[in-house]
Structures are given as C-alpha cells and as structure tokens.
Amino acid sequence: MIEFMNVEKTYSNGTTALRNINLKIGQGEFVAVIGLSGAGKSTLIRCINRMHEITGGTLIVDDVDVAKLKGGQIRRFRRRIGMIFQSFNLVTRTTVINNVLVSFVPELPLWRKWTGLFTKEQRIKALEALDKVGILVKAFVRVDQLSGGQQQRVALARTLAQSPDIILADEPIASLDPVTSRVVMDDFKNINKAMNISVIMNIHHVDMALEYADRIIGIRKGEVVFDGETSKVTPEILDHIYGGKWAEERASLQESVAEQLPAGGSSLYV
Numbered sequence: 001m002i003e004f005m006n007v008e009k010t011y012s013n014g015t016t017a018l019r020n021i022n023l024k025i026g027q028g029e030f031v032a033v034i035g036l037s038g039a040g041k042s043t044l045i046r047c048i049n050r051m052h053e054i055t056g057g058t059l060i061v062d063d064v065d066v067a068k069l070k071g072g073q074i075r076r077f078r079r080r081i082g083m084i085f086q087s088f089n090l091v092t093r094t095t096v097i098n099n100v101l102v103s104f105v106p107e108l109p110l111w112r113k114w115t116g117l118f119t120k121e122q123r124i125k126a127l128e129a130l131d132k133v134g135i136l137v138k139a140f141v142r143v144d145q146l147s148g149g150q151q152q153r154v155a156l157a158r159t160l161a162q163s164p165d166i167i168l169a170d171e172p173i174a175s176l177d178p179v180t181s182r183v184v185m186d187d188f189k190n191i192n193k194a195m196n197i198s199v200i201m202n203i204h205h206v207d208m209a210l211e212y213a214d215r216i217i218g219i220r221k222g223e224v225v226f227d228g229e230t231s232k233v234t235p236e237i238l239d240h241i242y243g244g245k246w247a248e249e250r251a252s253l254q255e256s257v258a259e260q261l262p263a264g265g266s267s268l269y270v
C-alpha cells in the first residue's frame with residue numbers, strides 16, 4: 001500500500017509541484033497518472049522511491065515512512081521499487097543479459113563486484129526475467145542492436161529481476177511508435193496481473209492510459225483533480241484534468257502519433 005497524506009513538494013527554487021496530495025494505492029493496482037506538462041506527474045511518482053524528497057505531509061510505502069529513511073535504508077527500500085524511464089537507461093555497448101545482471105550488483109559481495117562474477121542463480125533469474133518480457137532470444141545481443149521497444153523491454157526485465165513490489169514508470173512509451181507502445185504496455189499489464197506488482201505510470205498518451213490502467217489519477221497544477229476507475233473517465237473529466245485544454249491536448253497527441261505512423265496509418269485516438 002502506498003499512502004500519501006497531505007503531501008506537498010516545493011523545489012528549492014520555490015516551485016510548488018505538489019499540493020495537499022491524499023491518495024491510497026493498493027498492492028497490485030495499475031494506475032495511470034495523467035495531466036498537462038508541468039502538472040506534477042513526474043514529481044508525484046518520483047517521491048514514492050525518494051528520488052525527490054517531499055517537503056510536507058507523510059508518505060507511507062508498505063508501512064515505511066519514506067521521509068524518515070536514511071543512508072543504507074534508502075538503498076534497501078529502493079530495491080523493492082523498480083523504475084522505468086522514457087530513455088531506457090541501459091548500457092548500450094554491452095549485451096542484454098549484462099544489463100539485466102546489473103540489477104544484482106548491490107547484492108554482490110565486494111570481491112564479486114570487482115570481478116563482475118554473478119552466481120548461477122542470478123544468471124537464471126536474469127534469463128527468466130528476459131523470458132517474461134519475450135526477449136530471451138536477444139539475451140546475448142548488444143543493446144545498441146535492438147529497437148526502442150526491445151530496449152524498453154530489457155529495462156523492464158532488469159527491473160523484474162530485482163523482484164519489485166512496485167514499478168514506477170515515467171513516460172515509458174514516450175519515445176516509441178504506437179505499435180511498439182502497445183507491445184510494451186501489454187508487458188506492463190501482463191506483469192501487473194500475473195505477478196501482482198503495482199504499476200504507477202506517468203503517461204501522456206491518454207488513450208493508452210484508458211485502455212490499460214485500472215485507475216486514473218488526474219493532476220492539475222500540483223493537485224489531484226480526479227481519482228477514479230478508468231471506466232468512469234468521461235470527456236468532461238478529461239477537460240477538467242487538462243484545464244479546459246483537452247481538445248488542444250488531444251490534437252497535439254494525434255499529431256505526434258500521426259508523425260510516427262506510416263503514411264495512411266490511422267490514429268489511435270478517440
């Protein structure tokens with residue numbers, strides 16, 4: 001369970017990114033966080049693993065008061081929370097399997113860290129994680145020979161190998177074309193359902209959010225302005241979340257999708 005109680009976040013330059021956030025997210029939920037650029041989506045999800053420190057209120061993750069963690073406790077806490085970024089964050093000049101094995105480095109004794117020796121169990125776990133996202137066959141291929149979608153799946157496998165309870169995904173499909181985006185979203189959904197891992201995803205593609213997430217959290221100017229089941233989201237609610245600019249936002253999303261589709265391809269947007 002993730003619980004935000006009156007959470008505030010003001011950056012050191014005085015920008016208040018989150019105001020009075022109150023949320024409860026249960027284990028195994030698939031939540032999409034949507035809103036205009038600058039609304040505070042990224043800040044919200046990055047507070048959960050303490051990439052950003054909250055400046056007010058209380059944030060509890062599985063009975064841990066996140067703001068009170070210190071030093072090594074933060075590292076151990078983060079082991080349970082996977083993070084996926086738009087830019088994949090992989091070492092592209094080495095193999096897929098090496099990128100997944102990296103997730104075990106914090107667990108290695110010092111001598112193994114120096115020699116880069118992983119145990120047989122760790123290698124098997126890494127291969128299993130690659131299998132779960134359907135790219136086992138690429139295990140010994142260099143990452144720079146993979147497509148963007150395949151690279152994002154490697155990032156997902158690396159996260160899975162650390163057996164997380166929660167996956168935070170910050171715009172995971174923003175650099176992918178619509179077809180590949182679906183493949184990656186399918187992976188998120190399968191992992192969420194089969195392994196009961198909570199997924200909290202910051203996402204610009206509203207149609208994908210509506211198709212894949214169970215719950216939508218709408219953020220506007222740092223405040224939660226909608227929180228409910230995906231099936232309850234209406235065009236009026238989207239307009240509210242997007243501050244009366246839903247039509248504009250939808251047009252710009254349609255444009256960016258059209259640019260990535262082959263000529264004559266249809267838009268995925270309603």
Ligand SMILES: Nc1ncnc2c1ncn2[C@@H]1O[C@H](COP(=O)(O)OP(=O)(O)OP(=O)(O)O)[C@@H](O)[C@H]1O
Pocket residue numbers: 011012013015016017035036037038039040041042043044202
């Ligand atoms: N490190 C930082 N220092 C100062 N202000 C920041 C920092 N990061 C974000 N902000 C500000 O906090 C507010 C919320 O930003 P955030 O990145 O959380 O929004 P977002 O909804 O994720 O936007 P986008 O969709 O463009 O990524 C914005 O006004 C932004 O300029």
